[in-house]
Amino acid sequence: MTMVDVTVRGAGIFGLACAWACAKRGARVRVVDPHGVGAGASGGIVGALAPHVPENWNEKKAFQFESLRMSGPFWADVAEVGGGDPGYARTGRLQPVADAAALVLARGRAAGAADLWQGFADWSVERSADDWAPASASGWVIRDTLSARLHPRRACDALARALTAKGADIVRDAADEGVVLWATGWQGLEALSETLGRRVGNGVKGQAALLRHDARDAPQLFADGLHIVPHADGTVAVGSTSEREFSDPTGVDAQCEALLERAREALPILRDAEVLERWAGVRPRARSRAPMLGRHPLAEGAFIANGGFKIGFGMTPKVAEVMADLMLEERDGIPEGFRVEASI
Numbered sequence: 001m002t003m004v005d006v007t008v009r010g011a012g013i014f015g016l017a018c019a020w021a022c023a024k025r026g027a028r029v030r031v032v033d034p035h036g037v038g039a040g041a042s043g044g045i046v047g048a049l050a051p052h053v054p055e056n057w058n059e060k061k062a063f064q065f066e067s068l069r070m071s072g073p074f075w076a077d078v079a080e081v082g083g084g085d086p087g088y089a090r091t092g093r094l095q096p097v098a099d100a101a102a103l104v105l106a107r108g109r110a111a112g113a114a115d116l117w118q119g120f121a122d123w124s125v126e127r128s129a130d131d132w133a134p135a136s137a138s139g140w141v142i143r144d145t146l147s148a149r150l151h152p153r154r155a156c157d158a159l160a161r162a163l164t165a166k167g168a169d170i171v172r173d174a175a176d177e178g179v180v181l182w183a184t185g186w187q188g189l190e191a192l193s194e195t196l197g198r199r200v201g202n203g204v205k206g207q208a209a210l211l212r213h214d215a216r217d218a219p220q221l222f223a224d225g226l227h228i229v230p231h232a233d234g235t236v237a238v239g240s241t242s243e244r245e246f247s248d249p250t251g252v253d254a255q256c257e258a259l260l261e262r263a264r265e266a267l268p269i270l271r272d273a274e275v276l277e278r279w280a281g282v283r284p285r286a287r288s289r290a291p292m293l294g295r296h297p298l299a300e301g302a303f304i305a306n307g308g309f310k311i312g313f314g315m316t317p318k319v320a321e322v323m324a325d326l327m328l329e330e331r332d333g334i335p336e337g338f339r340v341e342a343s344i
């Protein structure tokens with residue numbers, strides 16, 4: 001007799017969240033990962049849930065907006081059921097405005113946000129005021145109230161606890177039973193590329209660091225391509241490098257030190273903060289650069305959730321919803337550009 005309705009391969013954020021969405025609908029779920037929970041890209045420290053700019057709206061931006069909007073209730077539910085703390089809070093974000101032209105653009109986007117973000121969050125431009133603000137050549141910063149943060153490693157742990165509380169298994173090895181979801185991150189993209197004989201995606205390594213500095217209620221900063229994210233536990237994460245070529249997927253090197261130095265330049269208050277951790281992981285990037293969701297091209301009854309790339313955590317609640325719709329109810333709400341076929 002089949003004991004499991006859904007087997008999820010991969011205990012990263014995509015696998016765990018899809019498992020959670022299925023378990024919430026009453027499915028019997030088993031998550032299988034030989035390396036354990038959060039062993040891949042999802043076991044990191046940055047956790048910026050930040051929106052695309054509110055203009056030139058498209059299906060990717062709409063999907064992400066919906067996902068960010070779902071994130072508060074999603075993570076509150078996970079915390080309540082399992083007792084773990086994902087460290088989620090909608091604390092907003094500040095970005096520096098470079099010059100007068102950028103100021104005009106930034107102000108124009110406030111109107112776009114009022115429309116596209118449907119009153120859920122604002123985009124405004126204000127004078128750069130205190131010492132928790134990115135260095136701004138114009139003296140102005142953009143504040144948005146849609147951005148949120150969570151602690152990736154703890155979010156994985158919180159999901160694992162919630163799944164266990166719901167009766168799901170999380171194991172290192174098991175045979176397939178029921179429908180199968182492959183949420184195997186960059187290794188999964190490599191394996192599929194090899195099987196198909198063409199590249200469907202690749203890994204992009206990132207390094208990040210964690211500092212001791214308590215700014216738990218402050219907004220995250222995005223400056224000079226850098227995310228500076230205060231966490232609830234009195235730490236601040238700084239991310240990330242973007243490396244297409246790498247030989248050691250989890251090794252940290254001089255690029256991490258350069259990142260730290262840029263963060264100290266962007267926000268001098270961090271200059272003397274103790275470095276608690278340096279971390280590296282590999283993001284799964286599908287060929288389309290968008291999430292890669294849908295039916296498995298080679299295996300009957302199997303599905304894929306991959307390609308979270310740089311915004312996997314922000315996309316998670318909506319990815320989990322559309323995958324559970326498809327796997328359990330044969331309802332297909334996956335945007336065209338996110339389909340597996342867009343990358344193979």
Ligand SMILES: Cc1cc2nc3c(=O)[nH]c(=O)nc-3n(C[C@H](O)[C@H](O)[C@H](O)COP(=O)(O)OP(=O)(O)OC[C@H]3O[C@@H](n4cnc5c(N)ncnc54)[C@H](O)[C@@H]3O)c2cc1C
Nearest residue numbers: 010012013014040041042048184185206308311312313314
């Ligand atoms: C430095 C860095 C900073 C980042 N910052 C952010 C950020 O601020 N905001 C954001 O939204 N995103 C961020 N990301 C991206 C985010 O981490 C990823 O999009 C996300 O973690 C991908 O999740 P995943 O579950 O698809 O992959 P993974 O977390 O890599 O999970 C895949 C899992 O599959 C397992 N696996 C592999 N092969 C098999 C197999 N054959 N069978 C079973 N299991 C298998 C692996 O052990 C792994 O646990 C960042 C990533 C990095 C590296």
